[in-house]
Amino acid sequence: xxxxxxxxxxxxxxxxxxxxxxxxxxxxxxxxxxxxxxxxxxxxxxxxxxxxxxxxxxxxxxxxxxxxxxxxxxxxxxxxxxxxxxxxxxxxxxxxxxxxxxxxxxxxxxxxxxxxxxxxxxxxxxxxxxxxxxxxxxxxxxxxxxxxxxxxxxxxxxxxxxxxxxxxxxxxxxxxxxxxxxxxxxxxxxxxxxxxxxxxxxxxxxxxxxxxxxxxxxxxxxxxxxxxxxxxxxxxxxxxxxxxxxxxxxxxxxxxxxxxxxxxxxxxxxxxxxxxxxxxxxxxxxxxxxxxxxxxxxxxxxxx
DNA sequence: GAACCGA
DNA sequence: TCGGTTCAACGCTTC
DNA sequence: GAAGCG
Ligand SMILES: [Mn+2]
Ligand SMILES: [Mn+2]
Numbered sequence: 001x002x003x004x005x006x007x008x009x010x011x012x013x014x015x016x017x018x019x020x021x022x023x024x025x026x027x028x029x030x031x032x033x034x035x036x037x038x039x040x041x042x043x044x045x046x047x048x049x050x051x052x053x054x055x056x057x058x059x060x061x062x063x064x065x066x067x068x069x070x071x072x073x074x075x076x077x078x079x080x081x082x083x084x085x086x087x088x089x090x091x092x093x094x095x096x097x098x099x100x101x102x103x104x105x106x107x108x109x110x111x112x113x114x115x116x117x118x119x120x121x122x123x124x125x126x127x128x129x130x131x132x133x134x135x136x137x138x139x140x141x142x143x144x145x146x147x148x149x150x151x152x153x154x155x156x157x158x159x160x161x162x163x164x165x166x167x168x169x170x171x172x173x174x175x176x177x178x179x180x181x182x183x184x185x186x187x188x189x190x191x192x193x194x195x196x197x198x199x200x201x202x203x204x205x206x207x208x209x210x211x212x213x214x215x216x217x218x219x220x221x222x223x224x225x226x227x228x229x230x231x232x233x234x235x236x237x238x239x240x241x242x243x244x245x246x247x248x249x250x251x252x253x254x255x256x257x258x259x260x261x262x263x264x265x266x267x268x269x270x271x272x273x274x275x276x277x278x279x280x281x282x283x284x285x286x287x288x289x290x291x292x293x294x295x296x297x298x299x300x301x302x303x304x
Numbered sequence: 305g306a307a308c309c310g311a
Numbered sequence: 312t313c314g315g316t317t318c319a320a321c322g323c324t325t326c
Numbered sequence: 327g328a329a330g331c332g
Contacts, residue, residue, distance in 0.1 A: 019305075048325095057319075062305045071319045077307060093320060114305055139332085215324055215331060229323070229332065236332085 014105035044104035054120035055098035062114035105223030134192035141220035173244035173252040200226030200303035254283035
């Protein structure tokens, strides 16, 4: 194929052009844009349920992981007519027309844009201001290790257990862990943020050397930051089964609490995910089913 | 990566 | 026909 | 009020 020459592919009932399939996006690993497109197209049956009806924010790396990148919120002009979008009017910033993904070809299209990361909203278009889950976002600060992060995740789990709430952890694909706590449909971002803040406050009080809520980066040294502010409209956490623009082409995957406890969280990549899925299946399935009362749990946490 | 705009 | 430009943006916190 | 933060 001549470089830059578009190739028309058929995905399901759609036909769309893809470009620069041989372009190397991960030079350390020899992973090409074509492999990225193949990944997102093939993972669609597993990934799409987690994206359905959720406005998407993309991070695009048209020259690979070491090149310049940018966020993309608005759907590109000139896209295929069958792609669905959703316009949300932000109070301050005005309207944004977001991409939606409801079929495999939509993911093929998105990957062809050079989008490595996909960040879905936690709310759906039917009720954009009602998140379906709280996400406890654990960000290890400089000087904090993976062991520290694991340890704090297990502390979060203890707290969740104490208030009868289930959380489902995933490896971020980089250094952190995201713990998804599904909630009932009447919850607001206020509710989910308050829930994560209550967990963070409790842990920072009991384990001040390990856990911090400090917003200033340089004051977090050696600790794990509980980033409760991710639980707001428009904030972005990389999708489950989404690829990261880092060496190895890691994928953010669900993990078990046991793997976190034993220190056996696997480094899963766009190439190794298929074995992982064959072994453990989709560990995140309950995230879309469970409806928990996080307001009650928050009151319980604040009462401690 | 691709559309848009002005030269 | 080309090259340059654009591609997000908000509420909360601390100073 | 401005800057830092994700
Ligand atoms: Mn994080
Ligand atoms: Mn974060």
